[in-house]
Amino acid sequence: MAVPGTPRPIDARGWLFEVQDLKASTETWLRIGLLTSFSHSPGENEETEDTTSFDSDGFYEQDVMQRGASISLESKYAADKAGKRDPGQAYVDEDWVSRLGADSRNPVRWRHKSQTAWVLWDATVSPGEQGGGTTEKTSWSATITRCGKPSTAAVTPPPAGGGS
Template identity: 60%
Template structure:
């Protein structure tokens, strides 16, 4: 019998576009994520008299977003590598440079889903007895691809 998978088992990484070796940086300290496969979807109404009063449509554009959130994290003054890349590099890119790659998978999966995406930084906040929040939203650009999980030798 199939069993539900844990939400905490999802891994999200961003490609370090400044590294010629296409290094992937994990985004750590997350406590929430949401993927919306119908974001930015566009449809065309194809209802005609022949539809006998029932609505019809065709999907003309597919879109998707992933929103991740968690806690701003640093150890010995060094920020989490994925958070640092998002905050200090990707956030300031504009135009064609605003696109980068991100990928995600569940720990039980043997392949990554890879997106070329734009990124919108999330709010950072906190009250007196809180930890500082951190987040980002990735908007897919184009069709997703896949890549095998490669383990280090």
């Protein structure tokens, strides 16, 4: 039995991922729904420089020259009976993935529901494969790659009428 106050593992299904709708007239965040798994890779795109010298006495040395990170999201392709898509998935597929150059960046945020702060990234997105078999639902996936230094923001209550 765990001692009260002892840290416990958190549920993977408690993570929230949102993309900012840059077309909206007010700050609007769209939750990416029906996630089935995610993978955060905090060392993605890291670059190091070997600094080993004769003075290292045979021990390896290095400096980190660049930090990077990415998140891969997997989900079920989501739409209602009328064909209206999950807002977060639709924004990624229909608004974000086709942008190039400086326009290819978009804000994203993520956190576990037990946390009191969002992690904020300026990021690019790469669409993933979609597919499925005879007795399966259609898959959906995307990889979000951080651009620049991350920041944080406090979780605030949603405005009256919903939203996040």
